[in-house]
Amino acid sequence: MALCPISLSLPTLQYFYSEMRGVDQENEVNRILGAFKLNPYEQLGLRFDCDASALRRQYRRSSLMVHPDKCPHPRAKDAFEILGAALKHLEDPERKSNLDNALSFAKEELLKDWRKATKHDAGVRLAASLDARGMEGVEAAHVATPAFAEAWKARSREVLGRAEWRRRRMSKRIKEEEERGREEHRLEKQLNKNIVEHEKAWEKGRTERVGTWRDFVAKKAKKSKGGPVGGIKPPKRLRALLRCYQQLSKARLSLLVTATASAGYVAGSREQIDWVGLGWTTLGTFMAASCANTLNQVYEISNDALMKRTAARPLPSGRLSRPHALAFAAIAGVGGIWILAGKTNALAAELGAANIALYAGVYTPLKVLSVANTWVGAVVGAVPPLMGWAAAAGSLDLGALILALGVYFWQMPHFMALAWLWRADYAAGGYRMLSLVDPAGLRTARVAFRNSCYLFPLGLAAAWLGVTSPYFAYESGIVTGGLMLCAAKFVSSRSTANARLLLYSSLVYLPCFMLAFLAHRKPNDVDDRLELVMGHLRSLGLFRSGVDREDEGEEREEDQGRVAAGTSGSDGAQSIAPTPGASRPLPPLSPPILTGDFWAGPMVGGLPPRGAKS
Incomplete structure (x- = not known):
């Protein structure tokens, strides 16, 4: 009877269990x-230093x-798959x-922090002295504690997280490089395909072109009796040929180049501008630019045929032959350089010839x-202003450099928008x-x-060097600020609209910059400009000439004489001594190169310059 309550309670216990x-x-x-998904040990609920069994x-x-x-949980299947993946991870020798x-790295970081924190702990020292293995035994006991296990788990999450972030970033870069390689391969394949199609189309149309030419010759022979040859008025053929020459020379681009060279000529002139010389410089520069542009098209016939923008040019379309274009380039180039050499000077001609070689050959x-x-x-593009300046002045100086840099830096936002x-x-x-x-x-x-930012200091430099009046610095800063804002908008959003806005702003910038430069230019007097620059350097304490040192020596002797006279006087008057740091008027500057006695270096600590007599 005593076992009856226990037997009655078995179902209850089974339900409880x-x-x-x-x-x-x-x-x-x-x-x-x-x-933590990156740590299989944590998914399996194991210590990180457990063995295989x-x-x-x-x-x-x-x-x-x-x-x-066996488990009624709705996500039991997901948990079971996670366990299988964790086991597979740990059974792979390389991944394990x-x-x-x-994990060892995370453990060493924790131990390093613990050693640093307990370096001066008396309790740890006492435990190390009592342990048979010393400090090693104390560290082993610390590693076996649950607190260290939790800290190790947290630190391992940080280490594995950083490693996973680096892996994903590297994978992203590799993917981008592969995508770029595929895109380049696709573009190259498309290019080759376009070339093959163009050659096939050209060969396919050969018979038609020859037949059309034969028909034209036949009609010309029939209508050759009296009147113009072939019944076509010469002005029409001449206009067609001139249109071909216009496209060969890229007339609008050549006019822009000529405009910058003309601006350089005017800026490099003295009080009076030689208008005849300006005309010859303009003509010579235009012919040299036409030569360079024609050679460019002769070299790029196959490339131009593949582009919608250039396929209708005379050479890709077959309206002119390659020898005809080379003859035009030779006449334009030789004629332009001959005009520059004969009507201006050798420096302008050399710059023109070098620019043709740089454009067509490099x-x-x-x-x-x-x-x-x-x-x-x-x-x-920066050489034509130098050509104009050299044609007017016969040499180059800082003013020519400022004008050339303005054109150089302007081209980068302009061509980046076009690209x-x-x-x-x-x-x-x-x-x-x-x-x-x-x-x-x-x-x-x-x-x-x-x-665009590099353009900003050019106005200040032109005014400081005496190339222009100070008003140019303000006007240049205003137009450059507008160009910088358009470029900054393009940086923030690389859209077609912003690129077109930057292109239009660059087209507005260059004429404004050139017109302001010419409106506020100062006559190109090299001696006056040298004197102005030397005066700026003297005001900054960066230059002293021989005359300055002699005058300062005389003033120093006069000051010493006044001091001596003041101290020896019997009426007790105070001595007259110069006030320290008082400014004295600077004497007229004599060119230091002519005197042969100058010292171009700052005074340090008030000491006299090197070589001065004591």
């Missing part, structure tokens, strides 16, 4: 789902608890080695090889532009903005 097991299974599933035992115990067939290295081949072609082209707007056309033509290797456009926009 089943409920407890259900709670344990639910807690295990939640633990696995909430564990403990790994298998723990996996067996946890997998039985969360098996979908990488994980153990990261810049043009470089367009299909490197993105650096834009910078070389900017150098080509972004026409990047598809450039890709079809096979050119290497920065916008094609910069899909996001950030580098392209930053180059435009950076060079």
